Amino acid sequence: MTAARVSVIAMSSSAPRVSVVVPAYNEEKAIRQCVLAALDQTVPAHEIIVVDNRSTDRTAAIVADLAAEHPSVRLIEQHAVQGLIPTRNAGLDAATGDVLGRIDADSLLEPTWVEEVAAAFSDETVDAATGPVAYYDMPLRRFGLKADDRIRQLMLRLSNEYHFLFGSNMALRADAWRTIRDEVCLDEDDQFHEDIDISLHLAEAGLRARYVPTMVSGMSARRLEDSPRDYQYYVWRFERTYARHNVRSRAVRAPMWVYLAIYPPLKIIRSVMARREQLAERAARSGAALPPGPGAPPALS
Numbered sequence: 001m002t003a004a005r006v007s008v009i010a011m012s013s014s015a016p017r018v019s020v021v022v023p024a025y026n027e028e029k030a031i032r033q034c035v036l037a038a039l040d041q042t043v044p045a046h047e048i049i050v051v052d053n054r055s056t057d058r059t060a061a062i063v064a065d066l067a068a069e070h071p072s073v074r075l076i077e078q079h080a081v082q083g084l085i086p087t088r089n090a091g092l093d094a095a096t097g098d099v100l101g102r103i104d105a106d107s108l109l110e111p112t113w114v115e116e117v118a119a120a121f122s123d124e125t126v127d128a129a130t131g132p133v134a135y136y137d138m139p140l141r142r143f144g145l146k147a148d149d150r151i152r153q154l155m156l157r158l159s160n161e162y163h164f165l166f167g168s169n170m171a172l173r174a175d176a177w178r179t180i181r182d183e184v185c186l187d188e189d190d191q192f193h194e195d196i197d198i199s200l201h202l203a204e205a206g207l208r209a210r211y212v213p214t215m216v217s218g219m220s221a222r223r224l225e226d227s228p229r230d231y232q233y234y235v236w237r238f239e240r241t242y243a244r245h246n247v248r249s250r251a252v253r254a255p256m257w258v259y260l261a262i263y264p265p266l267k268i269i270r271s272v273m274a275r276r277e278q279l280a281e282r283a284a285r286s287g288a289a290l291p292p293g294p295g296a297p298p299a300l301s
Contacts, residue, residue, distance in 0.1 A: 016121045017046035018114045018171070019097030023087040024050050027105035028057040030220070035066050035073060037108040037218075043115040045101070049074045051091040054082055059105075085187055085194050092177050101171040108136055108218035116215040117171050127207035128172035128199075130165040131215030138221045138269065149213055155255055156211055163209035164252075165202075167195035169217035176207050185244060192241040200245045224263070224270040235259045 020038045024031055031050065038048045052060040052075065060075060067073040078090040092100050099121045103109065120129045132149040134141050156163060165172070180201040185192060202209055226234065238256045242248075 014122075015043075015118050016098035016173075017096075018043075018099045018101055018117050018121075019095035020045045020048045020101040020103060020109075020114070021088070021091035021095055022048070022050045022103055022105055022107075023053060023084055023091060024055065024059050024063075024105040025053045025082075025084075025087070026055045026057045027059050028055075028062060030106040031059050032062050032066065034103070034105055034107055035063065037111075038103075038113075039070055039072070040111055041109070041114040042112050043118055045072060045114050046097040047072050047074055047095065049076060049091050049095055050105075051076050051078050051087045051094075053078050053084075053087040083188075083190065085184070088194065089181070089184070093181070095174070098174055099171050100174055100177055102167065103170075103217060104168045104219060106220040106222065107168050110134075110216040110218065113215060113217060116212060120210060120212045120215065121171070121173060123210075125208060126173070126210045127176040128163075128165055128170065128202055128209040129212050129215060130163075130170045130209065131212045131217065133166065133169055133217050133219045135221040136218040137273070138266070139273070145216065151255075151258060152211065153213075163203070163211065164199040165195050165209060167193075168219045169215065170195060170198075171215075172198070172202070172209075176202060176205075179205050179207065191237065192244060193237040196238065196241045197244070200241070200247065204245075221266070221270060224267045225274075228263070231263055232260070 022031075022034060022038075027034075035048060035050065038045055048070075050059075050063045050073070052063065060077070063073065063075040067075050074094075076090065076094055078087045080086070088102065092102065099117060101114075101117060116131070117129065120126055130152075132145060132152055134145040134148070138144055152166070180198070183201050183205075185194075185197045187194065187197070199209065223231070223234065235256050238253065242252065
């Protein structure tokens with residue numbers, strides 16, 4: 001975006017205030033970079049809320065240190081129930097912005113993310129928004145972003161009346177959240193995709209979601225480290241969520257088969273990268289040189 005547009009959005013009193021909500025459980029390795037990326041924005045977030053859910057590592061301490069340095073960072077605790085959905089709900093309930101962003105603890109927002117969200121929600125007809133992701137710990141990051149964008153746009157065309165949000169990169173208007181707050185599934189048995197559940201509740205309430213290609217977040221591909229059995233269970237959350245909402249469309253099930261198809265080759269690539277990282281760590285400890293190989297993925301900007 002141009003500097004003039006950034007200035008207009010940053011200075012406009014009518015621009016929506018964007019809160020960023022991050023549920024977290026034992027994320028000491030990722031949470032600091034996640035929060036720093038949310039702080040490093042062309043248009044500042046109204047607030048960044050990290051909701052700690054019974055972490056047994058240093059997650060809460062790291063966020064508390066960041067909150068002491070940055071007034072817009074808030075740490076709240078949700079220790080009543082273990083689980084993503086009650087933790088997410090606690091953060092969305094506590095947020096005071098006009099628009100409530102929701103990302104994962106391993107998400108790394110692009111510097112224009114808040115700006116893009118504010119611009120999207122300047123359209124009063126938009127109730128929710130989502131965008132593509134770039135897998136920052138996989139090779140060919142730019143190619144991966146383009147592929148992710150195309151797949152998500154294809155999913156939107158196939159799903160027709162449903163515009164699905166992606167939990168690692170989504171936002172919804174505070175009024176929309178209040179509308180569906182008491183309707184979203186609590187999923188005590190951890191069977192569903194919580195972002196698909198929110199999407200379906202929004203659609204059932206007649207609320208409009210928009211796909212924003214420039215609303216980009218980085219995320220980890222660590223899901224590929226799951227065993228085949230665990231990964232298949234994760235993918236079949238789609239089916240269980242659709243069944244809960246009595247969604248019969250075959251088209252909306254296309255993502256399930258895409259995810260299953262890409263798992264074997266991407267898992268191999270992920271394993272090779274993990275092995276190389278281990279060799280690099282050993283070489284660093286011993287002072288030896290690592291044989292030439294692919295470097296770190298380039299930044300998007």
